[in-house]
Amino acid sequence: MVYAHEFGHIALGLPDLYSYQIAYKGPADWREAAVYVGPWDLMSRSNERPQIGAWGKVHVGWISPNRVLEILPGQEGRANLEPLEKSTSGTQAILIYLNSSTYFIVENREPIGHDSVLPDEGVLVSYVDESKYWHGNGPVVIQDANPENLSRWQLSHPTFKIGPGAKSEYVNQTYNLIVSLLGKTSDNSYIVDVSTQGRTKTQTQPFATQYQVQLLLVVMAVVVVAASITIANRKRKKRQGYGCASLVREGTRKLR
């Protein structure tokens, strides 16, 4: 299987997707360098050796441009995202462009074929920076859906899914990006909705709720401040009262 990885370099021109910086330190476990994509790509470091991920497949042309949904800044889109390991003429990658060298790539990893060795299944969202193509600098970084108390290289459950306890939405506020899984079909495709303008009109409910919570917090803060001012004033008046009374007593004593 090491041969397959080397084939990726020599025949396909694909780079390593693990960290050279960590690999050079000679970690106790060779997989510790796999901090960018964990065990989810043949060009990373893992014992499992799955297939080449969507990024590599788009690069070498195994996924042709007509099977990629491309979304430009400000655009929205929806795709029936088919499993990466499936032989299909359908869509197998979504590219969401940020600028000339960076974008997000979305892929569907189901436990079939080479991908049956993966630790989990579902939709992967990765951040890509093409300027980091060579030298183990991490051109592809998986956005972990479920960061756990594990080392980053293990990336056991980074996928988005539909179902109880699963995360079905990737949100990146820096780019106003929302990748939502709307459903899963009987052939294991995910219906993926992409918005690059934050919450759209059809999704106003969560935004309204968030706004209402903020408004409630402001009202509560005003009430607390007003109450403490009132209490402080009362205390001051009381103190002043005592002060005057004792002065008066003092004065009357002197007068006697």
Ligand SMILES: [Zn+2]
């Ligand atoms: Zn290599």
